[in-house]
Amino acid sequence: MAHDHKVLDALDAAKTQWYHFTAVIIAGMGFFTDAYDLFSISLVTKLLGRIYYFNPSSKTPGSLPPNVSAAVNGVAFCGTLAGQLFFGWLGDKMGRKKVYGMTLMLMVICCLASGLSFGSSPKGVMATLCFFRFWLGFGIGGDYPLSATIMSEYANKRTRGAFIAAVFAMQGFGNLTGGIVAIIISATFKARFDAPAYKDDPAGSTVPAADYAWRVVLMFGAIPALLTYYWRMKMPETARYTALVAKNAKKATSDMARVLNVELTEEQKKAEEELERREEYGLFSRQFAKRHGLHLLGTTVCWFMLDIAFYSQNLFQKDIYTAVNWLPKAETMNALEEMFRISRAQTLVALCGTIPGYWFTVFFIDIVGRFAIQLGGFFFMTAFMLGLAIPYHHWTTSGNHAGFVVMYAFTFFFANFGPNSTTFIVPAEIFPARLRSTCHGISSAAGKSGAIVGSFGFLYAAQSTDPAKTDAGYPPGIGVRNSLFMLAGCNVIGFLFTFLVPESKGKSLEELSGENDEEAAPGQSIQQTVPTNLSE
Numbered sequence: 001m002a003h004d005h006k007v008l009d010a011l012d013a014a015k016t017q018w019y020h021f022t023a024v025i026i027a028g029m030g031f032f033t034d035a036y037d038l039f040s041i042s043l044v045t046k047l048l049g050r051i052y053y054f055n056p057s058s059k060t061p062g063s064l065p066p067n068v069s070a071a072v073n074g075v076a077f078c079g080t081l082a083g084q085l086f087f088g089w090l091g092d093k094m095g096r097k098k099v100y101g102m103t104l105m106l107m108v109i110c111c112l113a114s115g116l117s118f119g120s121s122p123k124g125v126m127a128t129l130c131f132f133r134f135w136l137g138f139g140i141g142g143d144y145p146l147s148a149t150i151m152s153e154y155a156n157k158r159t160r161g162a163f164i165a166a167v168f169a170m171q172g173f174g175n176l177t178g179g180i181v182a183i184i185i186s187a188t189f190k191a192r193f194d195a196p197a198y199k200d201d202p203a204g205s206t207v208p209a210a211d212y213a214w215r216v217v218l219m220f221g222a223i224p225a226l227l228t229y230y231w232r233m234k235m236p237e238t239a240r241y242t243a244l245v246a247k248n249a250k251k252a253t254s255d256m257a258r259v260l261n262v263e264l265t266e267e268q269k270k271a272e273e274e275l276e277r278r279e280e281y282g283l284f285s286r287q288f289a290k291r292h293g294l295h296l297l298g299t300t301v302c303w304f305m306l307d308i309a310f311y312s313q314n315l316f317q318k319d320i321y322t323a324v325n326w327l328p329k330a331e332t333m334n335a336l337e338e339m340f341r342i343s344r345a346q347t348l349v350a351l352c353g354t355i356p357g358y359w360f361t362v363f364f365i366d367i368v369g370r371f372a373i374q375l376g377g378f379f380f381m382t383a384f385m386l387g388l389a390i391p392y393h394h395w396t397t398s399g400n401h402a403g404f405v406v407m408y409a410f411t412f413f414f415a416n417f418g419p420n421s422t423t424f425i426v427p428a429e430i431f432p433a434r435l436r437s438t439c440h441g442i443s444s445a446a447g448k449s450g451a452i453v454g455s456f457g458f459l460y461a462a463q464s465t466d467p468a469k470t471d472a473g474y475p476p477g478i479g480v481r482n483s484l485f486m487l488a489g490c491n492v493i494g495f496l497f498t499f500l501v502p503e504s505k506g507k508s509l510e511e512l513s514g515e516n517d518e519e520a521a522p523g524q525s526i527q528q529t530v531p532t533n534l535s536e
Contacts, residue, residue: 015156023154024163026235027147028170029228033107034140035174037221038076041133043182043343044214045069050206050335051214052122061198061205061330068126074455075130076137077311081448083141088441091142092245092434096150097237099142104229106139108222115219141448145440148428152436153238157508161365164425169358172416174224176355179347182217186340189213195334206335213336240509244433283435291514295430296439298500300446302374303423305494307450308457309381309487310415313408321345325396326405353409357416369505370422371498377418378495382488384411389484419494423447429504432513450490 045064054062064072083103091099113132119125147167155163189209198205243252281287321327327341365373387407388395395404423443431439504512 020155020159020163022231023151023235024166026228026231027151028167029224030104030107030143030147030170030232031167032170032174032177033111033221033225033228034143035171036178036224037107037111037136037140037218038080039175039346040178040182040217040221041073041076043178043346044217044339045072046330046342047210047214047335047339048072048126050330050338051211052125054206061335063330064126070456071130072126072133074452076133076140077448077451077455079134079137079139080141080144081137081445081452083138084144084441084445084448085141086138086441087142088145088437088439088444091146091149091437091441095237095241095245096146096153096437097232097235100146100150100232100235101229103139103142103146104225104232107136107143108225108229110136110139111222111225112219115215117215141441141445144424144444145428145437148424148440149437150235150238152425152428152509153240153433157506159366160429160509161370161425161505162362164428165358165362165365165421168421168424169355169362169416172350172355172358176347176350178217179343179350181220182343183340183347185213185216186336186343190334190336190340193336195336197333197337198331210335213339240433283438288435292431292439294500295502296442298497299423299427299430299439299443301497302419302494302501303427303443303447304450305490305497306378306415306419306423307447308454308490309385310420310454311451312454312457312483312487313411313415349405349409349412353412354416357413357418358421360413360417361421364417365421365425366505369503370426371501371503373417374419374422374426374498374501375495377414377420377422378491378498380414381411381418382491382495384408384414385484385488385491389481389488392481392484419498426501426504429509430502430512433509436509436513 049063049069050061052062053064053068063069087099087103110132114129114136117125117129117132119128148164151164151167152160189207189212193207193209195205195207237251239252239256242248321342322329327338327345330338333341361373384407388404388411427440427443428436502512
């Protein structure tokens with residue numbers, strides 16, 4: 001029997017209005033900060049190596065040892081995984097709004113602390129940096145389930161996919177901004193404290209001022225998070241949480257009447273009787289396994305496989321660019337010049353491949369559906385990765401950098417116009433309200449475990465098989481080419497598991513989660529009057 005909770009019908013039927021865009025900005029700025037914080041570290045890791053691991057007797061610039069590089073790049077993902085599970089569960093227990101502010105303040109504090117990392121030795125500085133980045137990741141982790149859930153519960157069913165995708169698309173701007181900030185900082189410091197190339201003056205190729213450059217880049221991420229805090233605290237709790245989980249139909253009605261400019265009248269007693277009749281199965285119950293077990297398996301495996309490929313590409317694209325000779329060798333430039341070139345390369349790829357992919361999803365997801373976009377994304381990611389891997393020696397020896405970069409940008413485009421967006425959107429739609437944040441947290445934590453595999457595993461797997469590097473202390477690897485084959489295989493697995501995930505286009509959240517099938521009280525519990533300009 002369909003539910004009689006008319007405030008939820010009002011949410012589904014309300015036309016797009018100013019508050020929806022406000023919610024996108026408020027939730028999206030969290031993701032802007034998330035992407036900036038997670039990916040900005042890849043812009044400064046080579047600089048960290050040159051500052052803290054320079055060996056005067058060596059014939060090459062300093063670089064982070066593989067284990068230190070893996071820790072610096074991957075520790076935030078460990079924190080993110082823990083945060084997704086913890087805050088996802090807490091969001092279903094305490095409410096979306098209460099937990100939302102906690103995650104943002106944790107991100108602000110740890111962003112600033114990361115830039116203030118201290119120590120009397122290189123190991124001390126790296127250990128402090130890793131500590132603060134773990135807790136930064138913990139706060140970022142909370143943003144995933146909460147932002148997705150809040151946006152899905154505010155949006156109408158006609159444009160819900162586009163709004164959740166728009167929140168997630170702010171990641172692209174965060175990624176782009178990280179590159180732009182790093183370009184500005186490195187160019188400014190380079191102009192003010194210019195230094196010779198390493199080959200001309202090894203000891204002077206890293207100026208003392210470079211130690212400030214990476215700190216400023218990391219600390220900048222606190223600014224957008226801090227600016228968003230006030231508006232997050234002004235948001236009301238979502239009506240679906242208040243009505244279906246907190247079981248306060250009166251408050252849900254008044255909150256949504258104010259937010260959506262809709263006149264709603266409620267019959268409190270009947271609404272509460274309806275809510276009491278609803279079936280309350282838990283996450284580990286047989287009923288949940290029967291209704292949503294395969295769905296949860298599909299969302300977790302797809303997100304896990306996607307993030308192995310996606311984060312491997314993002315964090316180590318600088319190494320791939322060097323391998324195909326798009327970036328000059330480190331010894332031909334000073335530290336700030338190297339940071340400038342890495343940032344410029346990653347900004348170009350973000351501008352040409354990453355951001356367009358996100359916004360293609362925003363515009364098309366409610367037209368072609370989640371299922372088709374995810375399948376197509378996995379398919380084309382596989383195709384373009386094989387296009388990089390099979391003729392890999394052609395890319396590395398022919399000097400055809402432009403062709404390689406175009407192919408590489410297309411893998412990012414179809415990741416974002418594909419599973420990187422849909423794996424975030426679908427778990428916020430298909431699970432019951434009382435378990436929605438928890439299940440999204442589990443799905444996104446599976447993704448972050450894939451990111452950990454990508455950031456730690458790819459680092460070792462992609463190590464050159466060159467004996468000279470192995471003798472220098474680097475572990476032997478299978479090389480970049482074979483790593484690309486492995487990432488293509490991950491995409492194939494994601495493609496197959498997509499068939500376990502239902503299409504959610506054009507359906508209400510209650511219809512998707514099965515809450516429409518639960519027994520409701522007869523009669524009308526909440527009566528609505530929707531102005532004609534707001535009805536669908």
